[in-house]
Amino acid sequence: MTKSYTAFAYIYDRLMNDVDYNQWVDYIEAIFKKYNVHPNLILELACGTGNITTRLAKRGYEMIGIDLSEDMLNVAVQKARDMDLDILYIHQDMTKFELYGTVDAILCLMDSINYIIKEEDLIKMFKLVRNYLNPGGLFIFDINSQYKLKEILGNNIFVVDENDIFYVWENNYNQKSEICEFYLTFFIKEGERYSRVDEFHKERVYTTFTIRKCLEAAGLVLLDVYEQLNFSKPGKESERFFFVVQRID
Numbered sequence: 728m729t730k731s732y733t734a735f736a737y738i739y740d741r742l743m744n745d746v747d748y749n750q751w752v753d754y755i756e757a758i759f760k761k762y763n764v765h766p767n768l769i770l771e772l773a774c775g776t777g778n779i780t781t782r783l784a785k786r787g788y789e790m791i792g793i794d795l796s797e798d799m800l801n802v803a804v805q806k807a808r809d810m811d812l813d814i815l816y817i818h819q820d821m822t823k824f825e826l827y828g829t830v831d832a833i834l835c836l837m838d839s840i841n842y843i844i845k846e847e848d849l850i851k852m853f854k855l856v857r858n859y860l861n862p863g864g865l866f867i868f869d870i871n872s873q874y875k876l877k878e879i880l881g882n883n884i885f886v887v888d889e890n891d892i893f894y895v896w897e898n899n900y901n902q903k904s905e906i907c908e909f910y911l912t913f914f915i916k917e918g919e920r921y922s923r924v925d926e927f928h929k930e931r932v933y934t935t936f937t938i939r940k941c942l943e944a945a946g947l948v949l950l951d952v953y954e955q956l957n958f959s960k961p962g963k964e965s966e967r968f969f970f971v972v973q974r975i976d
Contacts, residue, residue, distance in 0.1 A: 738892060738915060738924075739776055739799070752782045754956045755834065755867060758971055761958070762950065764865050766831030772821040772852075773839035777803030777814070784812045791815045793824050822852045829861045835868040838967070841876070841930035844906065846941065849933075853945030857974055866947065866972040869955070873932045875966040876900060876907040891916035905932035935961075938970060948975045 759766060767789055774780045774792030776799050784790045784807070792814060794800050800816050807814045819825065821835065822843060833856050843849045856866050871880075881900025887893070894913040901908070911926040939949050953959065955967035 738913065739802070740778070741889070741892060742894075743778070746778075748778045748782055750956060751779060751836065752786070754969075755779075755783070756786070757958075758865065758867055758969075759832070762865060762971065762973075764832065764863065766864065768830045769832045769834065770826070770830045770859070772824065772833065772835040773837070773842070774803060774816070775799050775837065777806050777816070779834065779836055780814055780816075781806050781810060781812055784814050785810065791817065791826070791830065793817045793819045793821060795820050822848045822855075824855055824859075826859045829859050829864075831861050831864050833860055833864070833866045835866075838869060838871040838930065840868050840870045840933065842928070844929065844931050846937065850941045850944050853941055853947055856972075857946050860974045862974055862976040864974055866974070867969065868972075869967050869969045870933055870938070871930060872961070872966055872968055873905070873934065874964055876905075876930060876932055877902075879966065880909075881907050893921075906930070907932075935968065942972055946974075947972050 768791070769783060769788050770791045770793065771780050772793050774794050777792055780790045780792040780803065792800075792803060794803070794816070795818075797818055800818055804816055807816070817824070821839070840849070843852060860866060877900050880898050883898050885896040887896070892913060892915050894911060897910045899908045907930050909928040909930075911928070913924040913926070914921040915924060935952055942949050950971045950973055952961060953969045953971070954961045954965050955969065961968050
């Protein structure tokens with residue numbers, strides 16, 4: 728698990744401005760409709776700066792957001808205040824989280840699952856999901872596929888110049904461990920000078936087989952696996968998989 732996004736949290740939204748968060752929220756609601764569930768209280772694990780959480784709150788859901796980064800949560804809290812939204816944000820590790828009660832649905836989006844490097848930690852998280860998810864509730868999450876981490880991101884260098892932010896993104900994919908390491912260096916213009924921010928992240932490849940095995944170990948049922956933001960089955964070159972999971976007692 729990465730310890731903190733520190734200063735990166737404050738430029739995160741700028742870097743993610745190509746993500747259509749409304750489309751993601753539309754898809755989440757389409758999943759609720761497809762499986763005929765009607766959640767009221769929703770937990771988002773690894774909620775980041777609250778881009779999904781706030782949008783769901785604006786659509787009438789009661790929201791809880793958990794994230795490991797205090798800086799990410801600071802941004803999320805300020806967004807909620809600016810929008811006059813009542814969202815509970817909690818600073819916790821998603822593999823060790825605790826709640827005071829249960830929820831109707833749990834989300835973990837934007838390939839946050841890939842950040843859990845150890846399989847035993849993934850099972851631990853899934854067990855906590857089952858513990859805090861109401862019977863019949865859905866657990867929805869996505870992962871970056873092996874194809875994306877190995878063939879698209881792995882062993883590549885990306886250079887981006889966006890006016891007052893310049894960054895270099897260098898990746899290394901380890902064939903043996905199936906872990907992709909990301910080294911990011913940002914230069915952020917502040918007046919006439921640039922400040923430098925360095926980030927290191929890593930994501931592990933998880934196959935559908937491994938995900939299913941870990942879910943079963945936690946007592947959860949995998950209902951379906953889909954391609955990104957649709958209800959088609961993933962193919963060999965699909966870059967993101969969505970998992971729909973249910974607690975069935």
